[in-house]
Amino acid sequence: MTAKSIFIGVMSGTSLDGVDAVACRFFDGDMQVLGHSYRPYPQTLKDKLTAILAPGHNEIERAGALSLELATLYAQTINDLVSEGLFSVDEVRAAAVHGQTVRHCPQAGFTVQLNNPALVAELTGLDVIADLRSRDMAAGGQGAPLVPAFHAERFTGNVERAIVNIGGIANVTLLPALGSQAPVLGFDCGPGNTLLDVWTQRHCGQSFDRDAAFAQKGVVVEKLLNVLMADEYFVRPAPKSTGREYFNEAWLLNRFPALSTLKPEDVQRTLVEVTVAGIIRAVKQTAPETQELYVCGGGVFNPLIMQSLSQSGLTVQSTSVLGLDPMLVEAAAFAWLGYRFINKKAGNLPAVTHASGLRILGALYPA
Ligand SMILES: Nc1ncnc2c1ncn2[C@@H]1O[C@H](COP(=O)(O)OP(=O)(O)O)[C@@H](O)[C@H]1O
Ligand SMILES: [Mg+2]
Known part of the structure; x- marks a missing residue:
């Protein structure tokens, strides 16, 4: 040493x-x-x-x-x-x-x-x-993203894994199984918490939706979800990286001008699904053999995000089970x-x- x-x-x-x-x-x-x-x-x-x-x-x-x-x-x-x-x-x-x-x-x-x-x-x-x-x-x-090399060194396992960091923006790292010659892939897959934070600030006056209390009161609006998920960013092939300059309140309003006709809690609930759908789409399209998804970043504390990710069929856990606090x-x-x-x-x-x-x-x- x-x-x-x-x-x-x-x-x-x-x-x-x-x-x-x-x-x-x-x-x-x-x-x-x-x-x-x-x-x-x-x-x-x-x-x-x-x-x-x-x-x-x-x-x-x-x-x-x-x-x-x-x-x-x-x-x-x-x-x-x-x-x-x-x-x-x-x-x-x-x-x-x-x-x-x-x-x-x-x-x-x-x-x-x-x-x-x-x-x-x-x-x-x-x-x-x-x-x-x-x-x-x-x-x-x-x-960007720069974290995949570190994820590859720390988190590679015997089966294909995805690591997702849910910060303001969400980014995925797709790790081939140990011993595979396939490359590690990774990219920003869409919004993480940023839209959830902005909408909570606007309607609850708080900087984030602690434990998804606000979103839990709402239901998913399929029409809104479909319009938002039709954004070309979600289908564009990697490499790609993005930020709050793109995924922000203006993006929401531009894509869905009738936003104010919806219940705020339903919008919040739907935005949870946008975050989740962006992640799951990225994993399934880029590395369909992936079995395990490990989550880090503040999104790990959002119970609706974690629950909804689990419905994808992947095993979803925090990176803490891999030995590193998310x-x-x-x-x-x-x-x-x-x-x-x-x-x-x-x-x-x-x-x-x-x-x-x-x-x-x-x-x-x-x-
Ligand atoms: N208890 C919680 N419930 C819901 N969301 C949470 C909770 N704790 C943290 N978050 C979310 O995590 C975000 C911070 O995550 P972080 O990984 O630090 O993001 P960044 O890397 O962009 O700074 C907060 O803005 C909030 O949206
Ligand atoms: Mg932070």
Whole structure:
């Protein structure tokens, strides 16, 4: 074991709920999670991030100021984790900080994660690795999803498995059985929690539908489900990646202008089925032999999502049965990408992103 074998992964996803930091020790091809910290986004920050997701006035200055605010919060989350005393800071090799995606435009060749890694280095005293997506895009890839390589290393089993991360957006990784020569595939399959969160905010004044209490009151509106699922994103072949810039309230209203004639709880219930149908369609069309589905991300806490996924005939469980807390998977994946960067190893899977080859992902801001 080298002296500095710990990497901290810092993730803030499209849900805009907050920042997760996970410390992982990497040794002999294995990994151990040492600790976790989380800071929610203050409502004011959420509002500013929501606003900048749409084109608007004076974006460059707003982005600059937001980058500093985010970097300060990232550094605080890292410092919280270090101060838990679960490991020595001297053993931390680097922190890999994803940043907050505000534009993801693979067709135009760019992706923007707000962050100020120099400030994170300044406030934590750690080497910071940032900008983990753009190199894959420079090589012609989608720059996303980046987690499938980590899923493949941690979660491959004796039968074909799918891993689904249900954050703001949902992304699937399709893992061939151990020993198979088939490639690992993966892509963003559609909305995860983002539409559920937006609709709950609008009708209940809460940031998310805790335990699906609101959706449980409604029934699925087949007509709405069919219209939403007819969107070309769901049928477009991979590679594909998306974001809140696409799946948002405007998308809902554009596709179904009579939305206000429906009961809000029925819309919410139907949106659960949109998330589930996007996932199941992706798995069945891309890897029909899949037997097991493992869920991570906040969607794992939505009982209706889990119940409805189970009706597909697949065995549906949380990644916790594979030894990794579902809320830590994404941040742990970024810790792993940091470890790969420092060891000059590729982090992308060209079969997933369609980059022209394997690439080392990230840029270093020394302590
Ligand atoms: N108890 C719960 N019931 C329903 N949904 C939940 C619950 N806990 C978390 N979530 C959902 O999970 C989301 C956060 O998931 P997360 O994996 O952090 O997403 P992201 O990676 O986009 O930040 C919340 O916005 C919410 O929609
Ligand atoms: Mg989150």
